[in-house]
Amino acid sequence: MTELPAIIKKPIAPIDLVKYSGASGDFNEIHTVPAIAEEKGLDDTIAHGMFVMGWAAAAVEEWFPDRQLQSFGVRFQAVTHPGTVLVINGSMLTDKEGEILIKDQQGQTKLMGTFVLKNGST
Amino acid sequence: MVFDYAPFLVEAGKIKEFARALQLENPIYFDAEAAKSAGYRGIPAPPTFTTVIDFWNDRNFYQLFSNFLKLNPNNVLHGEQAYDYHKVIIAGDIISAQVTVKDQFHKKGKNFFQLETVYRNQQNETMAVGRATIIEMPEVTA
Numbered sequence: 001m002t003e004l005p006a007i008i009k010k011p012i013a014p015i016d017l018v019k020y021s022g023a024s025g026d027f028n029e030i031h032t033v034p035a036i037a038e039e040k041g042l043d044d045t046i047a048h049g050m051f052v053m054g055w056a057a058a059a060v061e062e063w064f065p066d067r068q069l070q071s072f073g074v075r076f077q078a079v080t081h082p083g084t085v086l087v088i089n090g091s092m093l094t095d096k097e098g099e100i101l102i103k104d105q106q107g108q109t110k111l112m113g114t115f116v117l118k119n120g121s122t
Numbered sequence: 123m124v125f126d127y128a129p130f131l132v133e134a135g136k137i138k139e140f141a142r143a144l145q146l147e148n149p150i151y152f153d154a155e156a157a158k159s160a161g162y163r164g165i166p167a168p169p170t171f172t173t174v175i176d177f178w179n180d181r182n183f184y185q186l187f188s189n190f191l192k193l194n195p196n197n198v199l200h201g202e203q204a205y206d207y208h209k210v211i212i213a214g215d216i217i218s219a220q221v222t223v224k225d226q227f228h229k230k231g232k233n234f235f236q237l238e239t240v241y242r243n244q245q246n247e248t249m250a251v252g253r254a255t256i257i258e259m260p261e262v263t264a
Contacts, residue, residue, distance in 0.1 A: 010145075016143075016145075019142070019143040020143045020144070022139070022143070023136075023139045023140040023142070023143035023144075023174070024140065024143070024173050024174055024177055024178075025173075025174060025176075025177025025178035025179075025182070025183075026173070026177050026183075027177075028195070028196050029196075030196065049199075049200040049203065050170055050173045050200070050203070051144070053170055053203055054144040054168065054169075054170045055144065057168065057169040057170055058144060058145075058146055058168075061146075061148060061169075065148070068207065068210065069169050069205075069207050070206070070207055071204065071205060071206045071207065072169060072204065072205050072207075073202070073203070073204030073205070073253075074202065074203055074204070075201065075202045076199075076200055076201060076202065076203075118207075
């Protein structure tokens with residue numbers, strides 16, 4: 001098993017989630033309006049799961065800039081609030097199958113997943 | 123039972139906006155020449171771009187939930203998501219996506235839905251297949 005270099009992201013800012021809402025079209029206000037998030041029993045807004053998966057895909061691309069994904073699957077494990085610093089770790093099981101894990105700096109797992117790379121480059 | 127999203131033209135500007143929102147820096151998402159140098163026929167859509175096809179659609183994700191699944195789209199959690207990638211979606215492609223409910227079950231007081239979405243291009247080639255697990259949360263009774 002080969003460890004991939006850890007990627008430490010900048011803290012998630014509320015504006016990041018506003019931009020992602022607009023870009024993706026997911027306008028659930030739980031991601032952008034604190035009062036709505038509080039109505040749902042949360043302490044603050046939460047990042048879109050697909051925002052975190054988008055970062056996961058970007059990490060794979062950073063690790064393997066010349067290869068494409070054949071498949072990619074993730075499980076969302078915990079909600080992520082603005083201010084969180086996500087740390088992305090990965091490892092390769094074979095030359096094309098890998099695992100990815102995203103945690104916050106306190107070690108809480110946010111996302112875990114597996115990916116398979118296509119053979120060769122684009 | 124299937125739900126068809128409306129055909130969706132993948133625009134380069136929308137790819138750029140989506141890539142910016144995810145803070146992607148790879149020039150293939152912003153510059154057609156860079157994309158061609160990397161071996162693509164045009165600007166490629168990032169791997170999770172299919173979510174844009176679902177949400178920014180004339181028959182969108184909200185209609186899928188409200189009218190087809192009879193769920194409040196603001197009362198669900200995204201539990202799992204997986205994709206199989208067959209061909210890379212490129213700016214200019216027109217993508218038609220079709221959703222099938224593969225399974226539906228009740229566990230620990232919550233309703234689970236397993237949805238499969240097949241994304242096809244204008245030549246009816248399968249580009250990607252998405253598999254989502256959606257969890258309906260119990261209504262909060264305050």
